[in-house]
Amino acid sequence: MTILGVDLGTTNSLAVVYKEGKPVLIPNAFGEYITPSAVSILDGKIVVGKLAKERLITHPECSASLFKRNMGTDVTYTLDKKEYDSATLSSFVVKQLIEDAQNYLHEEISEVEEYIDLIPILNMLYYDTETFLKPIKEVKIDAA
Numbered sequence: 001m002t003i004l005g006v007d008l009g010t011t012n013s014l015a016v017v018y019k020e021g022k023p024v025l026i027p028n029a030f031g032e033y034i035t036p037s038a039v040s041i042l043d044g045k046i047v048v049g050k051l052a053k054e055r056l057i058t059h060p061e062c063s064a065s066l067f068k069r070n071m072g073t074d075v076t077y078t079l080d081k082k083e084y085d086s087a088t089l090s091s092f093v094v095k096q097l098i099e100d101a102q103n104y105l106h107e108e109i110s111e112v113e114e115y116i117d118l119i120p121i122l123n124m125l126y127y128d129t130e131t132f133l134k135p136i137k138e139v140k141i142d143a144a
Contacts, residue, residue: 004101004109006094010068013037015097017105028100035097038065039089041079048096064089 005016005023012034015026025033030050040052040063047055055063064077067086076083098109 002101002105002107002109004098006097008068008090008094009037010066011037013093013097015101017101026097026101026104028096029103035093035100036065037068037090037093038063039067039079039084039092040064041082041084043080046092048092 003018004026005018007014007016013036014034016023017026018024027033028035028049032050035049036053038049038052038056040047040055040059042055042059042062052063053065056065061078062080064079064084067075067077067089070086071090073086076085077089078084102109
């Protein structure tokens with residue numbers, strides 16, 4: 001069983017696998033280890049990462065980033081005339097990281113048993129720990 005670690009960041013995300021006793025960063029389709037946490041949907045086609053980040057400028061009406069900030073809230077984003085919440089947009093990023101890992105490892109990653117994401121300490125300054133962690137944990141497990 002392959003253990004895939006995901007850092008779903010507000011701005012950028014990455015994936016790592018534990019192999020031969022050490023962590024190995026997973027490159028994306030561009031050969032880069034960092035994938036922008038951006039999503040663009042145009043004509044029903046979902047694009048994640050670098051191209052989606054570029055579309056924030058060329059197609060702002062169908063692109064979003066920084067949505068992780070609104071995890072666990074009722075905030076929605078309209079992309080290609082359809083509403084998406086932060087958890088759904090985050091799930092597109094996680095799915096892309098899993099797909100990149102499958103392509104790199106040449107094996108299928110078919111099951112997510114547990115999803116753990118480190119929450120930036122900065123967010124903890126704005127919320128008490130219990131209030132902040134409960135909805136975030138539930139939403140992130142749903143996203144995974």
